[in-house]
Amino acid sequence: NFLTADLDSYTYLKKVSVEGHLYNGFNLLAADLNTTKGDVICYYGNKGDPEPVFLNAG
Incomplete structure (x- = not known):
């Protein structure tokens, strides 16, 4: 769970991506503000x- 984990957004999504193929299609955004x-947003x-x-601003 990203909200309770002590991981930055990229590291968390990298961890999710290891098992992503096991699930139906999904999209996740995670951010460190x-x-x-500055603000870091990952997809x-x-x-x-x-x-x-x-993700870059704009």
């Missing part, structure tokens, strides 16, 4: 890229 790097969908991707 107000980090030293993972189990029917597209095999790895999570960082």
Whole structure:
């Protein structure tokens, strides 16, 4: 569970992606807000890229 885990958004989605093929299609967004790097938002969908991707502003 991302909300209770002590993982950043990319690491959490990477962990989910390992078993993503076991489930029907889904999309996940996860974010770390107000980090030293600014807001970090990541996306993972189990029917597209095999790895999570960082989303850019805009």
